[in-house]
Amino acid sequence: MADSWVDPAEGLGADLHLELSGPGGRRAALTRALREAISGGRLAPGTRLPPYRSLAADLGVARNTVADAYAELVAEGRLTARQGSGTRVAERAEPLEVRGRVSEKAPPRARGPRHDLRQGTPDVSAFPRAAWLASYRRALRRAPHKAFGPGDPAGRIELREALAEYLARARGVRTEPGRIVICSGFAHALRLLFPAVLRGPLAVESYGLAFHRELLTAAGVRTVPLALDEDGAQVGGLAGERAVLLTPAHQFPTGGPLHPVRRAAVVDWARARGGVVLEDDYDGEFRYDRKPVGALQGLDPERVVHLGSVSKSLSPALRLGWMVLPERYVDEVLAVKGAREAWAGVLDQLALADFVGSGSYDRHVRRMRQRYRGRRDRLVGTLAAHAPHVEVTGIAAGLHAVLRLPPGSESSTVEAAVRRGLALDGLAEFRHPEAPEAMTAPDGLVVGYATPSEHAYGAALEALCAALPPP
Amino acid sequence: MADSWVDPAEGLGADLHLELSGPGGRRAALTRALREAISGGRLAPGTRLPPYRSLAADLGVARNTVADAYAELVAEGRLTARQGSGTRVAERAEPLEVRGRVSEKAPPRARGPRHDLRQGTPDVSAFPRAAWLASYRRALRRAPHKAFGPGDPAGRIELREALAEYLARARGVRTEPGRIVICSGFAHALRLLFPAVLRGPLAVESYGLAFHRELLTAAGVRTVPLALDEDGAQVGGLAGERAVLLTPAHQFPTGGPLHPVRRAAVVDWARARGGVVLEDDYDGEFRYDRKPVGALQGLDPERVVHLGSVSKSLSPALRLGWMVLPERYVDEVLAVKGAREAWAGVLDQLALADFVGSGSYDRHVRRMRQRYRGRRDRLVGTLAAHAPHVEVTGIAAGLHAVLRLPPGSESSTVEAAVRRGLALDGLAEFRHPEAPEAMTAPDGLVVGYATPSEHAYGAALEALCAALPPP
Numbered sequence: 001m002a003d004s005w006v007d008p009a010e011g012l013g014a015d016l017h018l019e020l021s022g023p024g025g026r027r028a029a030l031t032r033a034l035r036e037a038i039s040g041g042r043l044a045p046g047t048r049l050p051p052y053r054s055l056a057a058d059l060g061v062a063r064n065t066v067a068d069a070y071a072e073l074v075a076e077g078r079l080t081a082r083q084g085s086g087t088r089v090a091e092r093a094e095p096l097e098v099r100g101r102v103s104e105k106a107p108p109r110a111r112g113p114r115h116d117l118r119q120g121t122p123d124v125s126a127f128p129r130a131a132w133l134a135s136y137r138r139a140l141r142r143a144p145h146k147a148f149g150p151g152d153p154a155g156r157i158e159l160r161e162a163l164a165e166y167l168a169r170a171r172g173v174r175t176e177p178g179r180i181v182i183c184s185g186f187a188h189a190l191r192l193l194f195p196a197v198l199r200g201p202l203a204v205e206s207y208g209l210a211f212h213r214e215l216l217t218a219a220g221v222r223t224v225p226l227a228l229d230e231d232g233a234q235v236g237g238l239a240g241e242r243a244v245l246l247t248p249a250h251q252f253p254t255g256g257p258l259h260p261v262r263r264a265a266v267v268d269w270a271r272a273r274g275g276v277v278l279e280d281d282y283d284g285e286f287r288y289d290r291k292p293v294g295a296l297q298g299l300d301p302e303r304v305v306h307l308g309s310v311s312k313s314l315s316p317a318l319r320l321g322w323m324v325l326p327e328r329y330v331d332e333v334l335a336v337k338g339a340r341e342a343w344a345g346v347l348d349q350l351a352l353a354d355f356v357g358s359g360s361y362d363r364h365v366r367r368m369r370q371r372y373r374g375r376r377d378r379l380v381g382t383l384a385a386h387a388p389h390v391e392v393t394g395i396a397a398g399l400h401a402v403l404r405l406p407p408g409s410e411s412s413t414v415e416a417a418v419r420r421g422l423a424l425d426g427l428a429e430f431r432h433p434e435a436p437e438a439m440t441a442p443d444g445l446v447v448g449y450a451t452p453s454e455h456a457y458g459a460a461l462e463a464l465c466a467a468l469p470p471p
Numbered sequence: 472m473a474d475s476w477v478d479p480a481e482g483l484g485a486d487l488h489l490e491l492s493g494p495g496g497r498r499a500a501l502t503r504a505l506r507e508a509i510s511g512g513r514l515a516p517g518t519r520l521p522p523y524r525s526l527a528a529d530l531g532v533a534r535n536t537v538a539d540a541y542a543e544l545v546a547e548g549r550l551t552a553r554q555g556s557g558t559r560v561a562e563r564a565e566p567l568e569v570r571g572r573v574s575e576k577a578p579p580r581a582r583g584p585r586h587d588l589r590q591g592t593p594d595v596s597a598f599p600r601a602a603w604l605a606s607y608r609r610a611l612r613r614a615p616h617k618a619f620g621p622g623d624p625a626g627r628i629e630l631r632e633a634l635a636e637y638l639a640r641a642r643g644v645r646t647e648p649g650r651i652v653i654c655s656g657f658a659h660a661l662r663l664l665f666p667a668v669l670r671g672p673l674a675v676e677s678y679g680l681a682f683h684r685e686l687l688t689a690a691g692v693r694t695v696p697l698a699l700d701e702d703g704a705q706v707g708g709l710a711g712e713r714a715v716l717l718t719p720a721h722q723f724p725t726g727g728p729l730h731p732v733r734r735a736a737v738v739d740w741a742r743a744r745g746g747v748v749l750e751d752d753y754d755g756e757f758r759y760d761r762k763p764v765g766a767l768q769g770l771d772p773e774r775v776v777h778l779g780s781v782s783k784s785l786s787p788a789l790r791l792g793w794m795v796l797p798e799r800y801v802d803e804v805l806a807v808k809g810a811r812e813a814w815a816g817v818l819d820q821l822a823l824a825d826f827v828g829s830g831s832y833d834r835h836v837r838r839m840r841q842r843y844r845g846r847r848d849r850l851v852g853t854l855a856a857h858a859p860h861v862e863v864t865g866i867a868a869g870l871h872a873v874l875r876l877p878p879g880s881e882s883s884t885v886e887a888a889v890r891r892g893l894a895l896d897g898l899a900e901f902r903h904p905e906a907p908e909a910m911t912a913p914d915g916l917v918v919g920y921a922t923p924s925e926h927a928y929g930a931a932l933e934a935l936c937a938a939l940p941p942p
Contacts, residue, residue, distance in 0.1 A: 015640060015641035015642075015756065015833055015836065015837075016640050016641065017639075017640065017641055017642055017643040017762070017763065017765045017766075018643075018762075019643070019765060037639075040645065041639075041645075041647075042639035042640065042643070042645060043639070043640065044636060044639075047636065047640070058762050059762060060761065060762075120621070121620050121621060124616045124617065124618075124619035124620040125616040127616075127619040129611050129612070132611070133607070133608060133611050136604070136607060137604060137608075140600050140603070140604050141600070145595045145596045145598075145924065146595065147595075147788060148595035148598040148786040148787075148788045149592050149595040149786075149787065149788065150591070150592060150787050150788075151787070151788055151790075165515065165518070168508075168512075168513040168514070168515075169486060169487050169488065169513070169514065169518070170486035170487065170488055171488055172488040172489075172490070172513070174511065174512075174513060176512075183813070184813035184814070185812065185813065187811070187812040187813065188812070188813035191811060191813070211812075214810070215810065215811070215812075218810060285486070290531065291488070291489075291529050291530055291531075292488065294488045294490060295488075315619040315620075315817075316619075316620065316621050316622070317618060317619050317620065317621075317622055317816070317817035317818065318816055318817070318818065319622075319813065319814055319815065319816045319817075320816070339685070339686065339689060340658070340662065340686070341656065341658040341659070341682075341686075342654070342655035342656065342658065342659035342662070342790065342813060343655070343790055344790065344816065345788070345789055345790045345791070345815065345816045345819045346786075346788035346789070346790075347788065347789065347819065348816045348818065348819060362486055365486065366486075453616065
């Protein structure tokens with residue numbers, strides 16, 4: 001930040017807040033104020049001060065008054081003046097008084113584990129920087145002035161149009177832009193829906209992300225576990241719930257698809273009971289053995305809320321997702337979103353509209369599909385060669401796989417991995433705390449094979465094999 | 472969106488979801504699936520279909536099967552095939568079945584008023600597109616891979632460092648990056664603080680933004696009005712409240728600064744009672760008659776929460792703001808923010824860090840200061856010439872001014888303005904609903920002189936003069 005001052009050649013200067021008060025003249029007051037700002041740490045070592053004329057104009061004092069004050073502080077060793085680089089706070093000035101909290105320049109957790117196979121993150125080294133920048137540039141150039149004003153809680157129409165076309169084409173979603181609401185990801189969507197628009201209890205798969213369950217609990221929504229088997233969630237077990245949250249394309253985390261008969265059954269349930277199905281389409285684009293199963297929403301757009309985001313396909317850092325809503329919820333969701341006002345950034349929305357509309361999104365998804373398919377094949381091949389007793393379960397899809405372990409070996413395997421510097425989760429992490437014994441899945445590891453960068457994947461797989469229990 | 476398909480020359484194709492099921496062979500199934508996708512509106516007129524080889528590979532069928540299906544639908548008039556532009560859905564294909572909700576291509580409100588002097592928005596035509604893009608490009612190039620992974624609820628350290636330096640220098644804020652939490656604007660900050668971290672009742676100025684009061688009420692926080700006079704909020708009237716929300720630099724909307732004696736008094740109150748002061752520094756950079764008054768937070772960083780954003784200085788569309796917190800609140804705020812997870816986009820955060828750190832933010836603020844100062848001078852001059860009986864009150868600062876009106880004329884003046892196509896608000900809009908008679912300000916208009924673009928400002932002023940009551 002040392003170079004943050006405007007170049008004096010620009011003739012504008014930068015803002016510097018100083019109070020000129022106390023005894024003595026203006027020069028004395030300015031000298032004192034600068035000295036205190038340096039001692040107190042407000043002006044950090046290396047900070048460049050504004051040019052004389054700029055500060056003088058700001059403070060309403062003569063240019064010489066500023067020059068004299070600077071000179072005095074240079075004499076005191078608090079400032080340094082060098083031809084061409086202006087006047088700066090001396091590097092050996094008094095240290096910043098940090099009040100209580102340690103500076104975070106190098107937070108300890110920034111180091112992280114040596115090998116990371118935790119699920120949930122795409123390969124962040126593959127973010128398509130050039131294509132994204134191209135979309136951002138076009139979006140910024142084309143944006144009407146009004147785009148920089150107060151926004152619309154629904155999100156930019158450009159993005160909703162692009163998504164309506166994309167989701168229909170690629171995921172079989174039946175919608176139009178008026179039913180799409182842009183949000184900041186899946187968790188944000190849940191918080192917009194519950195409890196303001198939908199009420200609990202909410203049936204959820206007996207295995208899922210604890211973060212989502214906790215978020216619902218905090219919103220006063222009770223979640224009820226639904227058993228899983230090889231055909232996915234046992235939707236026949238739905239009883240008095242008003243809503244059910246499913247991952248139909250690829251159960252998270254156990255990895256199977258919802259059987260077609262159950263897809264139809266859960267929609268029938270919603271129609272008969274006036275219920276609603278929430279479809280978490282978190283990795284629907286990533287299927288490797290066949291074309292992806294279409295969205296459940298296509299079966300009945302009035303009974304299914306379709307939820308997606310770019311968190312797995314592009315990056316969770318963009319904080320961009322979408323809800324495709326039954327007509328009757330649209331106005332309520334917009335009212336809730338409007339009253340809370342913390343919407344997704346408009347320029348990123350416009351950039352994503354261009355990214356999707358120009359085909360860059362398709363290209364990126366295809367590229368990542370090749371990469372992740374390769375990762376999964378390599379995982380399967382490595383296990384076949386080095387740990388044939390450990391089975392990879394679930395369909396060839398998504399950004400993670402589940403390895404079945406011998407009964408009773410899950411927690412010791414996770415611990416063995418941690419000792420080798422490998423971070424990953426056991427299946428137990430994902431189990432609903434109220435799931436009865438009968439709903440407990442066999443021991444297993446959830447392997448996020450998308451998480452490492454290409455060059456780090458091999459070593460992570462080696463660490464994994466070394467941590468697995470013997471046959 | 473008609474051009475959203477990937478150019479076949481790219482050799483990648485795009486995703487198209489189709490279910491091949493039902494009687495007959497693959498070709499019949501594909502033809503039927505495409506026909507239904509067109510009839511049902513999933514494939515809009517003009518949409519370009521994937522190249523044969525791409526769709527064939529996706530569906531696991533022969534290339535000729537796709538070619539035959541396309542040919543059949545061309546024969547039916549549902550598709551068109553033209554050399555060089557590929558196969559597209561025919562423009563006269565069946566219309567999209569829009570379910571209930573009308574498409575929003577041209578929402579009625581998009582037209583808006585002819586002249587807009589509503590407060591709250593900077594001149595959106597002045598968004599520094601080129602400088603922002605330059606910062607975004609640099610930020611994207613420099614970002615470590617990890618920046619594209621899961622974020623930190625505190626916000627990017629690059630931005631917190633840049634803001635710590637800027638706020639100390641320009642606003643007299645005493646802080647370090649560890650006490651800054653990035654958020655999506657002022658409303659988001661309020662929702663993070665109340666009621667999870669701070670409890671009500673909350674004293675607020677008797678005039679302020681209804682949106683903020685309503686948001687607090689929705690969060691279960693009672694707001695108690697505090698009287699205003701020529702020295703600002705009467706902080707001596709604080710009684711049992713635990714917290715007070717102030718606009719010390721430039722009372723919103725009445726326009727005066729908080730008197731230095733009261734600045735000291737409210738900090739003393741917070742120290743004596745264990746209370747906290749929330750400083751809404753919404754337009755602190757924009758002062759035209761002298762250098763801005765420093766942030767109240769500088770008087771006691773442990774008793775004042777300093778809140779700011781780029782919504783007035785750059786654009787509300789970026790959804791970027793910050794909280795500068797007393798040490799004791801940092802962990803609690805981060806816990807609340809982490810548990811809700813709808814954070815500001817990381818790339819915009821990094822772009823703003825570069826924008827501030829490179830001096831572009833200072834340059835932009837200075838440029839807008841010149842512009843808004845000119846707008847205010849023109850307002851004052853126009854009124855002096857055409858309506859000398861209408862006084863401009865408040866200090867020369869910010870993006871709005873208050874015009875004092877003859878008693879009893881406020882609502883009729885607003886109505887007269889509306890008849891002339893001029894949108895603006897009367898002071899009554901901002902009054903706390905529980906403010907007693909004694910706290911009622913004289914009749915007045917709140918004029919957002921920053922809102923129009925340069926070329927539209929003159930006509931807006933003319934409409935304003937024409938709507939004012941006679942002397």
